[in-house]
Amino acid sequence: MPMPGTNTIDLRSDTKTQPDAQMRLAMSEAEVGDDKSNEDPTVRRLEEMSAEVLGKEAGLFVVSGTMGNLVSIKTQTRPGQEIICERQAHIYLWEGGGISVICDLLPRLIPGVHGVMDLDDVEAAISNGSNVHVGATGLIEIENTHNMAGGTTLSVEQTRAICDLAHAHGIPVHCDGARIFNAAVALGVDPAELAAPVDSIQFCFSKGLGAPVGSMICGPRDFIEAARSVRNVIGGAMRQAGVIAAACIVALDEAPKRLHEDHEHARKIADTLVELPGVSVDLATVQTNIVNLEVRREDVDAQSLCHALDAYDILAIPRSDVEIRLVTHKNVNDEDTERVCQALREVLA
Ligand code: TLP
Numbered sequence: 001m002p003m004p005g006t007n008t009i010d011l012r013s014d015t016k017t018q019p020d021a022q023m024r025l026a027m028s029e030a031e032v033g034d035d036k037s038n039e040d041p042t043v044r045r046l047e048e049m050s051a052e053v054l055g056k057e058a059g060l061f062v063v064s065g066t067m068g069n070l071v072s073i074k075t076q077t078r079p080g081q082e083i084i085c086e087r088q089a090h091i092y093l094w095e096g097g098g099i100s101v102i103c104d105l106l107p108r109l110i111p112g113v114h115g116v117m118d119l120d121d122v123e124a125a126i127s128n129g130s131n132v133h134v135g136a137t138g139l140i141e142i143e144n145t146h147n148m149a150g151g152t153t154l155s156v157e158q159t160r161a162i163c164d165l166a167h168a169h170g171i172p173v174h175c176d177g178a179r180i181f182n183a184a185v186a187l188g189v190d191p192a193e194l195a196a197p198v199d200s201i202q203f204c205f206s207k208g209l210g211a212p213v214g215s216m217i218c219g220p221r222d223f224i225e226a227a228r229s230v231r232n233v234i235g236g237a238m239r240q241a242g243v244i245a246a247a248c249i250v251a252l253d254e255a256p257k258r259l260h261e262d263h264e265h266a267r268k269i270a271d272t273l274v275e276l277p278g279v280s281v282d283l284a285t286v287q288t289n290i291v292n293l294e295v296r297r298e299d300v301d302a303q304s305l306c307h308a309l310d311a312y313d314i315l316a317i318p319r320s321d322v323e324i325r326l327v328t329h330k331n332v333n334d335e336d337t338e339r340v341c342q343a344l345r346e347v348l349a
Contacts, residue, residue, distance in 0.1 A: 068202025115146025
């Protein structure tokens with residue numbers, strides 16, 4: 001694995017950001033207590049702030065997005081049920097099969113367009129358990145923004161429509177909102193509007209918001225109390241977690257204001273790429289901070305393009321033989337974006 005230097009532009013993920021001076025200061029000064037017994041004042045403040053921002057009753061701090069999804073899903077389902085999610089959902093592809101290994105659920109996959117599932121497909125996939133051959137649908141999961149589709153958003157209307165359908169069948173909806181603030185900024189809506197229709201949501205401080213560690217589950221108070229027990233069972237209860245929550249408070253206060261810059265940078269990189277021979281980007285998917293590109297040429301493939309970018313001190317990783325994902329974040333500024341565009345022109349022109 002490459003070790004990024006001070007001049008490196010790391011486009012592998014928005015999880016690669018470094019905590020800034022303000023975060024480090026807040027961490028060093030944080031008032032802390034034993035969070036396992038709910039006594040850490042900084043964690044409690046972060047949970048309250050998060051719940052308020054998302055318009056939910058309560059919040060629960062967890063170490064990662066994976067844990068946020070797992071705890072939310074396990075809390076709302078029973079072993080043997082089915083979970084409906086998009087075919088390329090992060091919970092299905094990239095979370096080690098936790099929905100099956102730990103939650104004992106069978107994923108029922110729906111192909112989406114730009115990550116958005118068709119309502120008729122979802123309705124057809126819902127099972128009420130009356131057929132002994134099929135487990136009942138325990139939960140429907142949505143992802144906003146959708147990682148694999150290229151950071152695409154689900155609008156308030158689309159979110160509401162799927163939740164109305166689910167609720168009409170008595171089924172709860174969980175939102176993997178790892179990048180819900182990116183979605184809110186891109187759509188020009190309050191994040192609480194995107195969270196309002198869903199029963200539970202998790203979002204990450206360690207992606208676009210730029211904190212070093214942490215995710216938050218938000219929902220009704222009784223759900224959060226049940227989720228607290230599940231977090232404990234899987235060993236996710238922390239002790240003096242205020243040292244990390246302090247950085248997350250800074251992230252929550254400061255980052256949403258600047259996410260539009262990440263989106264502009266991604267758009268600039270995408271606009272550069274579409275001008276280059278043998279490279280394609282579906283510009284309709286470039287809505288936030290992710291650019292998915294395909295390179296189909298004799299002289300260069302995804303692997304060799306990433307190697308060529310290494311020489312410019314730009315880090316990217318192939319997603320397949322022909323695909324690369326580039327992600328912008330708070331450690332990629334205007335000048336860096338220009339450097340990336342210039343390097344791409346030199347390598348691919
Ligand atoms: N995504 C990561 C990893 O896939 C490597 C990335 O770089 O994009 N939901 C979504 C939509 C995510 O994109 C991720 C992380 C997670 C959940 C899991 O979060 P963590 O990594 O904190 O467990």
